[in-house]
Amino acid sequence: MKFGMNKLLTPFRIIVLSYIIAMAVFSILLYLPVSSLPGEAVSYQEALFTAVSAVSVTGLTVVNVSETYSGAGVFFLALAIQLGGIGVMTLGTFVWMVLGQKIPLSRRMLIMVDQNQISFAGMVKLMRGILFVAIGIEVVGALILGTYYMNFFDTAQEAYYQGAFGALSAFTNAGFDVTGQSLVPFADDYFVQLVNILLIFAGAIGFPVLLEIREYFNPENKQFRFSLFTKISVSTYFIVFVIGAAGLWLMEIGAYYEGMPWHQQLFFSMFNSATARSGGLSTMDVSDLTLASLLFLSGLMIIGASPSSVGGGIRTTTLAVMFLTIRSFILGRSDVKAFGREIHQEDRQKAFIVLSVFMVGLFFAVILIAVFEQANDIALMAIVFDASSAFGTVGLSMGITDELTFASQSILMTLMLIGRVGLVAFLFSIRAQDKKTPYKHPTERIIIG
Amino acid sequence: MKFGMNKLLTPFRIIVLSYIIAMAVFSILLYLPVSSLPGEAVSYQEALFTAVSAVSVTGLTVVNVSETYSGAGVFFLALAIQLGGIGVMTLGTFVWMVLGQKIPLSRRMLIMVDQNQISFAGMVKLMRGILFVAIGIEVVGALILGTYYMNFFDTAQEAYYQGAFGALSAFTNAGFDVTGQSLVPFADDYFVQLVNILLIFAGAIGFPVLLEIREYFNPENKQFRFSLFTKISVSTYFIVFVIGAAGLWLMEIGAYYEGMPWHQQLFFSMFNSATARSGGLSTMDVSDLTLASLLFLSGLMIIGASPSSVGGGIRTTTLAVMFLTIRSFILGRSDVKAFGREIHQEDRQKAFIVLSVFMVGLFFAVILIAVFEQANDIALMAIVFDASSAFGTVGLSMGITDELTFASQSILMTLMLIGRVGLVAFLFSIRAQDKKTPYKHPTERIIIG
Numbered sequence: 001m002k003f004g005m006n007k008l009l010t011p012f013r014i015i016v017l018s019y020i021i022a023m024a025v026f027s028i029l030l031y032l033p034v035s036s037l038p039g040e041a042v043s044y045q046e047a048l049f050t051a052v053s054a055v056s057v058t059g060l061t062v063v064n065v066s067e068t069y070s071g072a073g074v075f076f077l078a079l080a081i082q083l084g085g086i087g088v089m090t091l092g093t094f095v096w097m098v099l100g101q102k103i104p105l106s107r108r109m110l111i112m113v114d115q116n117q118i119s120f121a122g123m124v125k126l127m128r129g130i131l132f133v134a135i136g137i138e139v140v141g142a143l144i145l146g147t148y149y150m151n152f153f154d155t156a157q158e159a160y161y162q163g164a165f166g167a168l169s170a171f172t173n174a175g176f177d178v179t180g181q182s183l184v185p186f187a188d189d190y191f192v193q194l195v196n197i198l199l200i201f202a203g204a205i206g207f208p209v210l211l212e213i214r215e216y217f218n219p220e221n222k223q224f225r226f227s228l229f230t231k232i233s234v235s236t237y238f239i240v241f242v243i244g245a246a247g248l249w250l251m252e253i254g255a256y257y258e259g260m261p262w263h264q265q266l267f268f269s270m271f272n273s274a275t276a277r278s279g280g281l282s283t284m285d286v287s288d289l290t291l292a293s294l295l296f297l298s299g300l301m302i303i304g305a306s307p308s309s310v311g312g313g314i315r316t317t318t319l320a321v322m323f324l325t326i327r328s329f330i331l332g333r334s335d336v337k338a339f340g341r342e343i344h345q346e347d348r349q350k351a352f353i354v355l356s357v358f359m360v361g362l363f364f365a366v367i368l369i370a371v372f373e374q375a376n377d378i379a380l381m382a383i384v385f386d387a388s389s390a391f392g393t394v395g396l397s398m399g400i401t402d403e404l405t406f407a408s409q410s411i412l413m414t415l416m417l418i419g420r421v422g423l424v425a426f427l428f429s430i431r432a433q434d435k436k437t438p439y440k441h442p443t444e445r446i447i448i449g
Numbered sequence: 450m451k452f453g454m455n456k457l458l459t460p461f462r463i464i465v466l467s468y469i470i471a472m473a474v475f476s477i478l479l480y481l482p483v484s485s486l487p488g489e490a491v492s493y494q495e496a497l498f499t500a501v502s503a504v505s506v507t508g509l510t511v512v513n514v515s516e517t518y519s520g521a522g523v524f525f526l527a528l529a530i531q532l533g534g535i536g537v538m539t540l541g542t543f544v545w546m547v548l549g550q551k552i553p554l555s556r557r558m559l560i561m562v563d564q565n566q567i568s569f570a571g572m573v574k575l576m577r578g579i580l581f582v583a584i585g586i587e588v589v590g591a592l593i594l595g596t597y598y599m600n601f602f603d604t605a606q607e608a609y610y611q612g613a614f615g616a617l618s619a620f621t622n623a624g625f626d627v628t629g630q631s632l633v634p635f636a637d638d639y640f641v642q643l644v645n646i647l648l649i650f651a652g653a654i655g656f657p658v659l660l661e662i663r664e665y666f667n668p669e670n671k672q673f674r675f676s677l678f679t680k681i682s683v684s685t686y687f688i689v690f691v692i693g694a695a696g697l698w699l700m701e702i703g704a705y706y707e708g709m710p711w712h713q714q715l716f717f718s719m720f721n722s723a724t725a726r727s728g729g730l731s732t733m734d735v736s737d738l739t740l741a742s743l744l745f746l747s748g749l750m751i752i753g754a755s756p757s758s759v760g761g762g763i764r765t766t767t768l769a770v771m772f773l774t775i776r777s778f779i780l781g782r783s784d785v786k787a788f789g790r791e792i793h794q795e796d797r798q799k800a801f802i803v804l805s806v807f808m809v810g811l812f813f814a815v816i817l818i819a820v821f822e823q824a825n826d827i828a829l830m831a832i833v834f835d836a837s838s839a840f841g842t843v844g845l846s847m848g849i850t851d852e853l854t855f856a857s858q859s860i861l862m863t864l865m866l867i868g869r870v871g872l873v874a875f876l877f878s879i880r881a882q883d884k885k886t887p888y889k890h891p892t893e894r895i896i897i898g
């Protein structure tokens with residue numbers, strides 16, 4: 001494949017580089033004196049962490065945003081989140097398009113890669129579709145939340161400011177807040193929680209799915225059928241959501257939920273299950289949960305959202321292929337299928353690679369943080385929780401992030417970067433040119449397990 | 450495939466059943482009053498846990514063997530370990546053979562499955578070879594250790610008793626001890642440690658490898674070449690051993706090793722790296738290690754030993770196939786090869802399944818134990834360590850095993866059983882009859898990661 005680019009600057013490498021450049025630029029913007037409130041200077045390390053967390057739409061923080069950043073700072077933060085959420089490449093190309101330039105194939109290739117698409121067709125249309133859908137959902141969310149917030153804030157301006165930031169943060173699954181307390185003040189407000197859960201779903205379910213849903217309602221397209229990708233990722237997303245909520249409920253019914261009315265138990269379970277998959281907002285202090293729940297939440301964070309979404313993790317399709325493969329083995333079948341279609345051998349291979357690299361990466365990240373924090377005596381649970389949160393670009397925390405050494409924070413930043421880029425794209429960025437093996441080696445069986 | 454057996458009693462199911470029956474029988478034997486020392490009655494639950502731990506050659510204990518069990522009890526324990534180590538089926542067939550019976554094909558099939566062999570050829574020869582090699586190594590080990598122990602024990606009888614039990618425990622990787630302190634008294638005795646490390650290697654490297662090594666030295670067989678299995682499993686085994694020792698050294702150089710002479714650091718690192726892969730003996734209290742080392746040791750326990758060995762874990766070949774697959778992806782290759790041979794697609798698939806099932810199983814086991822121990826406030830690290838130790842049939846412990854509720858101990862017993870049977874064999878035991886899919890479904894690509 002040739003894209004008229006330098007051989008070393010493959011599309012995947014440009015993607016990774018773009019994220020890194022965006023993070024660097026925003027770290028400087030967030031470090032500017034104008035970005036902080038009077039008397040609240042941030043260190044460059046704090047600004048860098050905030051920028052990486054924002055561009056990767058993770059939401060882990062080392063400073064309290066509402067007490068630290070000025071209006072300008074919050075604006076930069078929102079910009080970084082929007083950029084990260086919709087994808088550095090897509091937004092960059094939009095600007096390019098607005099400026100009246102023709103989009104060369106090489107650049108269209110980039111968006112394709114950034115959104116994880118596998119066909120060339122209708123790239124510009126796709127990108128316009130993404131922006132239209134994303135901004136549409138954000139505006140609707142901002143209006144609903146802002147109008148509702150009029151009950152809580154003194155001025156309409158403040159209410160809509162909070163609503164707009166909240167909708168942006170929820171839809172991009174960024175998990176940042178300008179309230180200083182995330183959604184804890186709304187722990188009893190099921191309307192706000194429901195709107196936030198829906199916004200989190202919309203962002204985490206994947207852009208291709210949103211576009212297919214729009215196409216489904218297009219009266220001109222009578223031939224439309226949902227893709228296997230959409231069927232697998234959406235069903236996996238919601239099955240895990242239900243299992244997550246049910247599991248949390250079972251683990252907390254005799255602990256944190258003790259004495260709560262059923263509807264409160266239901267909403268804590270639902271909200272935590274939704275937010276752990278990449279949202280990062282929270283209606284409670286998660287460290288009040290039992291050890292079992294914290295580990296379970298880490299598992300949900302590791303699973304994460306759909307590919308080509310604002311979320312991270314091993315992604316829904318990887319989990320689905322894993323379970324389909326196990327099921328097919330136990331049923332004594334030689335093929336792996338779902339919804340009457342066979343899963344391609346290469347996709348099974350990719351799922352194996354993603355799972356392996358994610359687990360190995362997380363394992364060594366946790367070990368390195370344990371080494372760096374030896375003097376601080378931090379429990380394994382807290383490290384696993386924050387590392388899963390960073391790698392899954394989730395943003396929930398047991399509250400240790402700002403206490404960590406800068407070395408550990410750098411590990412978290414690396415996890416957030418790779419988590420946002422996505423493991424497949426990241427591996428492609430370090431992948432060598434495709435090699436045709438000159439001849440076929442003889443195959444020999446070995447004993448496994 | 451027909452073996453003249455009931456359709457429901459497939460070879461794999463018989464294997465699993467045999468282990469369960471052996472565990473049940475030994476739990477009764479170890480519960481007999483004659484098995485305990487005067488005044489040291491064990492509960493049935495303790496006897497059951499000890500039996501499961503012994504037959505699965507794990508070595509986790511809820512009682513102090515030397516202070517609890519009588520001569521008869523220790524004899525039953527040794528028998529259980531020997532049976533578990535060499536494989537219930539192999540030993541059962543040996544008895545059958547000694548009794549002069551002809552071995553029917555159905556029974557030979559069982560040994561093949563128990564030892565994870567993939568060809569029918571020379572089954573009886575194989576089994577005789579296993580017994581010969583195993584008992585030969587144990588006798589040599591017992592003589593060396595027993596003779597050396599004459600320096601430490603008052604009578605030759607006691608010295609050779611300790612030597613024989615020690616050699617059995619090391620070679621079968623059982624990790625039990627009758628000293629009451631494992632090998633801690635020999636923390637400075639590098640000779641004893643070296644003999645134990647070699648015995649652990651011999652047991653963990655896999656019976657097929659031992660037999661191939663014997664064949665290699667057979668002057669009549671000039672055509673002999675080592676199998677791909679042996680090349681991959683042996684090299685992986687020792688690479689992980691070296692990385693394990695180096696990693697532990699790096700993590701403890703500023704902590705537990707502070708102020709120690711270099712040779713002591715070397716031996717602690719080597720011994721822990723060897724024992725964590727399935728041995729279970731120890732020369733120190735592992736809970737004195739740093740959090741990073743404990744997690745690293747858990748990783749080594751999860752990797753475990755070679756297939757068809759006395760050890761457990763995901764096994765060396767699974768790890769190797771995982772890394773070869775990742776490497777091949779990064780190098781831009783479409784095939785996965787090692788030592789000039791291609792890895793069969795089905796073996797890659799099996800490795801994916803083993804890794805997935807192991808990680809998911811371990812994850813839920815840890816969560817369940819956390820639920821059962823909610824009142825006891827046990828740290829995640831201790832639970833992960835003991836669960837990895839049980840699933841990997843290793844036997845190292847941070848010392849919480851006897852404090853756990855019986856519910857948690859039952860989880861550990863389940864892990865030990867499945868760990869000993871091996872994940873592939875276990876999955877085959879619950880697998881349905883092979884199904885030929887009547888027609889091929891169309892393949893559709895999806896987005897992964």
Ligand SMILES: [K+]
Pocket residue numbers: 057058059173174175278279280393394395
């Ligand atoms: K997030």
Ligand SMILES: [K+]
Pocket residue numbers: 506507508622623624727728729842843844
């Ligand atoms: K063991």
